[in-house]
Amino acid sequence: MLKMKKISETYNMKVFTDGGDYFGDVEESIVTSNKVFGWRVRATKNSFLANVLGNAKGVIVPHQLVKAMGDVMIISKSAVPSYSGDDEAQNN
Numbered sequence: 001m002l003k004m005k006k007i008s009e010t011y012n013m014k015v016f017t018d019g020g021d022y023f024g025d026v027e028e029s030i031v032t033s034n035k036v037f038g039w040r041v042r043a044t045k046n047s048f049l050a051n052v053l054g055n056a057k058g059v060i061v062p063h064q065l066v067k068a069m070g071d072v073m074i075i076s077k078s079a080v081p082s083y084s085g086d087d088e089a090q091n092n
Contacts, residue, residue, distance in 0.1 A: 007031070007036075010026050010039075010069070011028075012025050012026065012027075013026040013069075013071075013072060013073050015039075015041050015061075015072070015073045015075060016072055016073070016074055016075070017048070017074070017075055017076070017077050017079070018067055018074055018075070018076055018077055021048040021080075022046070022047050022048060023041060023047060023049050023075060023079075023080070024041040024043050024044050024048075024049040024050070024059075025047075026039055026040070026041060026042075026073060027040045027041065027042040027058060030060065035063075036063045037063060038060045038062045038063050039060070039061045039063065039073070040058055040059075040061075041059055041060075041061050042057060043058045043059075048080070049080075059079075061079045062079070065079040
């Protein structure tokens with residue numbers, strides 16, 4: 001049986017990648033034509049997203065990349081912005 005969730009129940013929900021990394025918290029949903037288009041995920045302190053983005057506040061994750069929702073949201077690893085520590089080292 002399909003379980004339904006209210007959009008308001010998803011706010012501040014913890015987001016993890018399918019690899020088990022803590023990604024951030026759901027800040028807002030993006031709804032178009034009565035369908036969820038995506039999720040704005042806030043980069044919280046000590047999250048993988050905060051380490052990758054630096055000063056940016058978050059990212060928009062397309063709903064197609066959401067694998068599961070329950071007490072937490074699981075997203076595909078392909079939603080993770082690419083990061084290379086070498087880039088940061090070269091800029092300094």
